[in-house]
Amino acid sequence: MGQINLKKVSKSFGNVEVIPPLDLEINDGEFVVFVGPSGCGKSTLLRLIAGLEDVTSGEIAIDGQDATGLPPAKRGLAMVFQSYALYPHMSVRKNIAFPLKMAGLPVEERNRRVEEAAKVLNLTDYLDRRPGQLSGGQRQRVAIGRSIVREPEAFLFDEPLSNLDAALRMGMRLEISELHKRLETTMVYVTHDQIEAMTMADKIVVLQAGVIEQVGSPLELYKRPCNKFVASFIGSPKMNFVEGEEAAKHDAHTIGIRPEHIAVSSEEGLWAGKIGVSEHLGSDTFFHVAVEGFAESITVRADGEIGLEYGDQIYLTPKLDNLHKFDADGLRIE
Amino acid sequence: MARAVSSQRKLLNTLIAWSLGLIIFFPILWTILTSFKTEAQAINDPPIFFFFDWTLENYAVVQERSNYMRFLWNSIFIAGGSTLLGVLIAVPAAWSMAFVPSKRTKDILLWMLSTKMLPAVGVLYPIYLLFIELGLLDTRVGLVVVLMLINLPIIVWMLYSYFKEIPGEILEAARMDGASLKSEILYVLTPMAIPGIASTVLLNIILAWNEAFWTLNLTAAKAAPLTAFIASYSSPEGLFFAKLSAASTMAIAPILILGWFSQKQLVRGLTFGAVK
Numbered sequence: 001m002g003q004i005n006l007k008k009v010s011k012s013f014g015n016v017e018v019i020p021p022l023d024l025e026i027n028d029g030e031f032v033v034f035v036g037p038s039g040c041g042k043s044t045l046l047r048l049i050a051g052l053e054d055v056t057s058g059e060i061a062i063d064g065q066d067a068t069g070l071p072p073a074k075r076g077l078a079m080v081f082q083s084y085a086l087y088p089h090m091s092v093r094k095n096i097a098f099p100l101k102m103a104g105l106p107v108e109e110r111n112r113r114v115e116e117a118a119k120v121l122n123l124t125d126y127l128d129r130r131p132g133q134l135s136g137g138q139r140q141r142v143a144i145g146r147s148i149v150r151e152p153e154a155f156l157f158d159e160p161l162s163n164l165d166a167a168l169r170m171g172m173r174l175e176i177s178e179l180h181k182r183l184e185t186t187m188v189y190v191t192h193d194q195i196e197a198m199t200m201a202d203k204i205v206v207l208q209a210g211v212i213e214q215v216g217s218p219l220e221l222y223k224r225p226c227n228k229f230v231a232s233f234i235g236s237p238k239m240n241f242v243e244g245e246e247a248a249k250h251d252a253h254t255i256g257i258r259p260e261h262i263a264v265s266s267e268e269g270l271w272a273g274k275i276g277v278s279e280h281l282g283s284d285t286f287f288h289v290a291v292e293g294f295a296e297s298i299t300v301r302a303d304g305e306i307g308l309e310y311g312d313q314i315y316l317t318p319k320l321d322n323l324h325k326f327d328a329d330g331l332r333i334e
Numbered sequence: 335m336a337r338a339v340s341s342q343r344k345l346l347n348t349l350i351a352w353s354l355g356l357i358i359f360f361p362i363l364w365t366i367l368t369s370f371k372t373e374a375q376a377i378n379d380p381p382i383f384f385f386f387d388w389t390l391e392n393y394a395v396v397q398e399r400s401n402y403m404r405f406l407w408n409s410i411f412i413a414g415g416s417t418l419l420g421v422l423i424a425v426p427a428a429w430s431m432a433f434v435p436s437k438r439t440k441d442i443l444l445w446m447l448s449t450k451m452l453p454a455v456g457v458l459y460p461i462y463l464l465f466i467e468l469g470l471l472d473t474r475v476g477l478v479v480v481l482m483l484i485n486l487p488i489i490v491w492m493l494y495s496y497f498k499e500i501p502g503e504i505l506e507a508a509r510m511d512g513a514s515l516k517s518e519i520l521y522v523l524t525p526m527a528i529p530g531i532a533s534t535v536l537l538n539i540i541l542a543w544n545e546a547f548w549t550l551n552l553t554a555a556k557a558a559p560l561t562a563f564i565a566s567y568s569s570p571e572g573l574f575f576a577k578l579s580a581a582s583t584m585a586i587a588p589i590l591i592l593g594w595f596s597q598k599q600l601v602r603g604l605t606f607g608a609v610k
Binding site for chain 1: 501503504506507508509510511512513514517521522525526528
């Protein structure tokens with residue numbers, strides 16, 4: 001079981017309130033991702049759940065039991081840190097076995113579990129090495145190994161992939177997702193990378209300045225963002241926003257349209273413009289188009305290569321079904 | 335990036351360094367040389383450097399007259415005991431200052447250091463009275479406590495700067511892994527800080543070994559360490575330079591050898607934080 005409930009939880013450092021009171025429910029077995037820009041309080045929120053920071057007010061319940069005052073060691077949660085935080089003076093084997101040693105398990109049981117975890121994580125050949133002799137990806141796996149041996153109620157991940165290179169990051173993303181499918185244990189994952197959030201989460205929590213902007217499944221957030229912040233944060237490249245006359249036609253202060261929801265043509269369309277920078281990814285091409293009468297350039301996606309270049313005339317037609325409307329406060333209009 | 339230094343400049347630097355080293359070491363060298371001279375040669379004018387009649391007579395006399403082993407044992411007990419006790423107290427103190435600092439932590443550190451600015455003689459009278467009152471005069475335990483207190487600020491400071499270098503996340507990881515505060519300090523912090531703790535211990539053994547003010551003033555016969563052993567050979571008339579030198583050499587030999595074998599550790603400890 002790994003159900004976590006936050007009731008009116010807030011956190012201040014001195015006079016600065018970094019997290020105003022918030023409520024959040026994390027269900028057993030869920031993969032929840034906290035996402036938001038740097039300094040939005042997502043790591044602090046995770047540390048509050050872990051018990052590494054004390055809440056200023058409010059209550060944290062784990063499996064229905066009040067855990068607000070419990071030290072981290074007593075909460076039954078495991079954490080994977082951004083810096084991996086391995087014990088440099090211990091071998092991989094001892095690192096992974098450390099939580100079991102602290103739990104007072106007999107040596108044979110410890111060894112059995114460590115070897116089991118090592119097999120799952122492809123670390124068997126490295127058990128007798130020190131962390132300093134491992135690559136970044138291997139260190140990450142040791143950190144994960146250390147957290148799974150204890151069979152915790154829930155896993156907490158604090159930006160675990162941000163120190164890895166792009167290729168490795170994708171591999172580890174899959175490995176963590178697979179691990180979640182196999183263990184079916186609650187995972188709470190903090191990242192600033194919306195792609196990680198979209199690909200891994202059952203439920204995404206979007207935070208800004210310590211406030212939860214929206215909670216929902218990746219597709220819910222993608223299809224029905226509740227405000228402009230969520231709309232621009234989820235999706236890559238980010239959503240285009242148009243204000244003024246064009247928005248007024250749709251009875252909105254601002255309209256938003258994603259790059260992939262705009263039809264591109266070299267002959268006709270609703271909006272006419274000139275191509276600025278284009279980004280060629282092979283499978284897709286992204287054009288940054290200066291549309292006549294718009295304050296900001298519009299990003300559009302075209303399938304593959306369509307043979308248009310810098311300075312060419314281009315016509316854009318937004319797909320009205322996928323248009324998002326926002327009021328003057330940036331809130332969604334249905 | 336390495337700066338280009340001409341070989342001439344290097345030679346000059348080497349010469350200066352060696353001269354300075356020699357000047358600093360000279361009194362010790364002179365003491366050792368004098369200890370092998372006869373009393374007459376020891377006060378010869380002009381002084382004789384190497385070409386004298388080497389003799390072990392002074393050592394024999396000193397050995398005969400006083401019980402070197404008893405002084406040695408007292409020194410070991412006092413230096414070792416005060417250092418051990420100091421480290422036991424300083425590790426948790428430095429832990430809390432390095433990892434859970436409060437608003438006043440910096441002030442406390444400075445305040446602790448400021449006690450070293452007070453001349454020891456300023457508190458001799460109250461401490462002497464306290465010692466009489468507590469029956470600690472001329473006891474090893476009394477000296478262990480006093481020397482521990484004298485060196486505690488340095489021990490805390492050194493350990494604090496070592497602990498600061500250890501990433502807090504590793505200790506947090508230990509907490510998440512179910513470690514109690516005791517296990518966290520015992521299994522994670524201390525092993526990671528072993529080099530730092532080792533140089534702190536070494537430096538403090540040396541400081542306590544050489545400490546003369548308190549050891550001379552608070553001991554008589556029973557608890558007297560090697561500093562008192564040296565002092566017992568100094569006489570105002572200055573007639574026994576050779577024997578005094580022999581006693582001094584015997585007193586500093588153990589700590590000199592310890593320091594020699596642990597130079598690397600010591601240098602690292604003393605320059606820690608200054609050079610990363």
